[in-house]
Amino acid sequence: MKTLIDTLVAQKGTPAVTILFPTHRTHPENKQDAIQLKNIVKTATERLYAQYDKREVWPVIENIEVAEKDINHEYNLDTLIIYASPHFSSVVKLSVEGIAPRVIVSDTFDVRPILKAIQQTEHYYIITISSQKIRLIEAFNDKIVHEVKDKEFPFDNTQYYTTDHARTIQSGVTDNLLKEFFNVADKKFKSYYHNNPLPVVIMGDVRNLPHYKEEMDIKGLIIGEVEGGYDNTDAKELPALAYPHILEYMQTKQAEYLLAIENGQRAQKVFDDLNDIYRAANSGSGDTLYIERDFIQLGKIENGIITLSGHEEDEDVTLKIIEAVLKHDGQVVFMDSGSLATYNGIALVTRF
Missing domain, CATH: 3.30.960 (Translation, Eukaryotic Peptide Chain Release Factor Subunit 1; Chain A)
Structure with a gap:
């Protein structure tokens, strides 16, 4: 993406x-x-x-x-x-x-829309984990989108175990087989993630969750954990268990963003006027642009000056600001509507 x-x-x-x-x-x-x-x-x-x-x-x-x-x-x-x-x-x-x-x-x-897709956390994957089966579910808020049912998932453990008593009593044999099962499951999951990158909530036995996390190639995807056994739980019931973790994560991130803006203000590195933001973004000094999800400003840019019009035939000038920030390797963060009311819907934290 x-x-x-x-x-x-x-x-x-x-x-x-x-x-x-x-x-x-x-x-x-x-x-x-x-x-x-x-x-x-x-x-x-x-x-x-x-x-x-x-x-x-x-x-x-x-x-x-x-x-x-x-x-x-x-x-x-x-x-x-x-x-x-x-x-x-x-x-x-x-x-x-x-x-x-x-x-x-x-x-x-x-x-x-692509930036929003990368950042959205209300849309997520649920991975249920056990030594017998791995399931993959896509969810939005507290509702299921669908459970993946194809040649890859659900992924049943048909070979990463042993019934040889002599081997099971050997130190680490069972754990190593389980880790291999989790590693293969993660590699299967990565193809879905690369096609549609979403955050992850994992569910499973408290003993298995740490092992699964250890085997994940892409770190930092997990935003919540739910303990228990969910091999046979109706997939429609799982998002309701995951959603409290989603809400907590979203609230934490919003608070972190607002704190970053406040810290920038104290250091006199924040602009909230559109023209000031536009000039700073084009100069390459923009570090992170914070903007409400639905914030649109229709107008024109002539000779480097933004003039707002509200006319539908005019372009959304925030697109030019976003483009300038990205071109200079800055970050763009979308926030909830109303969360940036103090800053008129948009704020730029500069590098210096």
Whole structure:
């Protein structure tokens, strides 16, 4: 995901079109996604012809149409994005809910949905762990999205054990076999994680949880642990057990972010005026941009000055700020609506 963001931010070429719309994971609901896509592509095409010379938009429209034809709606997630410019196109499917259909025509791509997907913690995996079975469940808040049931999961332990009494009494044999089982399970999980990176809550016997964590190749994914045996628990019941840990983690992170801003203020390294933020971001001094999830500011940027308009045909100037921060290796953190009211919805902590 980080590589994709870097690629999108580095793209040059005008016009740059971002098409976003919500999609459906299951049949027959996902049949309507193709129809919705045609409608929103038509909207994008009309806007391009209205804003640019037709010779400028032909390559972009061609890239959009090629991308549209290549989409298999049987494998949709919650959000679909088409990025297209004269010499570039990409289709991205995300597990991000609540996205409204939208077309953005600018000279940069809107990477916010991808950033939000990376940071969201209310959408997560549950891994249930025992010496007999590993299960993988995708959840959102306190509800199940689905349990993975394919050739990889549930992963039953059919070979990483011994019935040889002489071997079982040897020191470490059983533990080593169990660790190997967990290691293989983790490698299977990584393919799902790389396709859809989400945080993890693990559930299992108190003796097995430390062993499983030790075998995980990617550290730092776990945001909660629930003790118990869940091999045969209805998957729909598991998110309710995990959700208190999700809430606690989210609250902790929000508090940490606010503390970081307060510390920056004390060091006189915080801007909350849009023009000050824009200048600092472009100069490369922006370390971390904190912005509310739904914060949008419509306006224009001329000669380095932001002027807000509120007109829907104008671009969201926060996109330019986000792009500038990312181009200079800064961080962008999305926070809950209203959490940055003191800072008018946006704050930049600078490096110096």
